[in-house]
Amino acid sequence: MTNNFQVVLGKGGFGVVCHGYLNNEHVAVKVLSQSSTQGYNEFKTEVELLLRVHHVNLVSLIGYCDEGNDLALIYEYMGNGNLKEHLSGKRRGSVLNWSNRLKIATESALGIEYLHIGCKSPMVHRDVKSTNILLGETFEAKLADFGLSRSFLVGGNTHVSTNVAGTIGYLDPEYYQKNWLTEKSDVYSFGIVLLEIITGQPVIEQSREKPYIVECAKSMLANGDIDSIVDPNLHRGYDKSSPWKALELAMSCINPSSMERPNMTRVAHELNECLEIYENLSKRSQDANSTNSMGHGTSFISDTPSAR
Template identity: 60%
Template sequence: MTKNFQIALGEGGFGVVYHGYLNDSDQVAVKVELLLRVHHINLVSLIGYCDERDHLALIYEYMPNGDLRDHLSGKKGDSVLKWTSRLQIGVDAALGLEYLHYGCRPSMVHRDVKCTNILLDDHFRAKIADFGLSKSFQVGDESEVSTVLAGTPGYLDPETCRLAEMSDVYSFGIVLLEMITNQHVIDQAREKPHITEWVAFVLSEGDITRIVDPNLHGEYNSRSVWRALELGMSCANPSSEKRPNMSQVVIDLKECITSENSMKSKNKDSDSHGSLELSSSFDTDVAPSAR
């Protein structure tokens, strides 16, 4: 139609406009936006597409370890995602969203961030998938408003009237709470059906041990867990003005990993030091000393 994009008529915020012909006779303006321009290590890559009459398909890279939800629910076997693995998955997903918000030109809002759209490769590194609801928007363009609800119940931003990156931040906060608690986003059998309300309710009762996924069996640094919990609740704040942006989320999650690794290192040093003290006490005295 455009003779291999020969003549560019102009470029707007949502793609380049090319001169072309419809049916080799009618002149048309063709606006083109290539999905292939969106490329990041933490986004599932679009390899190509198929358009053959009634056969339409998008071809993406294969992610052998499925989605995050399956691993949290136990559908992928008996192995449980360790706390450090969950934090790294959170960082990976946050980096993908940060790229969409600030690395793309024009910027993009995913609009359907959830655990089933966070896929894991063979090394359990996370990539965000499913851009079916994604929309581009001009940075600072106050006129870009979305009046159509898009997304999944439970993950939807309470402030749904405006298309902005903060809607993705809210959904990501829900994902973080899922990773920490392994609770369903909406569960009518709970004291509070929505996960944000349930977490706030349990915290108010002072029973914080009920919040963390019991499958972790206490194998985590409580400081990094509560820091991540605070971040999740901050992202899922009903007011978009009080939420952090994805760049700040990346920083905070990396600090959680640093805190977790630091505590593990201290514990190893402590165990090693204790073993040395024990062996030396056996070496120095054969008979028991006075106490």
């Protein structure tokens, strides 16, 4: 299937991911490394979850191999890699524009929302991060890697007590300190991803004055200048109100108190509003420019604030 693991797409805690073909269709094959710290339990968790959940914004499981020490998962192939590769510039090509970033964020949020409220029983992903958001040929976004996912109970129970698992930089501090897992832990992690999308900055960068992206964003936010916060690779190809709203949403997601964070339904709704703001103002700008090119009308001036 993989032609002896010839084309490696990536590596992670589980093992290596290779490109392959199944019935002449592209697939991604994740093979468990013998030295993997995740092992059979995570493999079993991912298989069981993906066999029962199906959503347009979750990566589909096509099949698996469970034969002795040979464990492998076969997924649909996502041709544009993961979100982090594009934000960091590791994948050559055009920079993701603001519209594409908002669409990717919205679709990822809808995938997480499905885990929280669409599954029976509801699930917490526990490892939401930019490397686990995969992009298809038209940059459609799908959430991947469910080996750490856990069910949580609804009703009177507010949390599940469990050992901490996830990725440094994305971990909910409340979960880390108390071992209390809730769906709001995913919301915190998604808030960090949203900061990555807005700023284009890595989550942890030791060369920065403030290495952690949360402290870095708070410091820049104090200056009240959105252009100093948004990824300079966008060359200000956005109206100011849309990234302001997205930034305020990200900061609400990373509130130290889980009770104060929005749920993923609210997050997806507000991201869609950010996209609508951007598209409406872009259309007005284009209409105004079209009018000017015909020799009449006034120039378009954005009525959005430069700071809040």
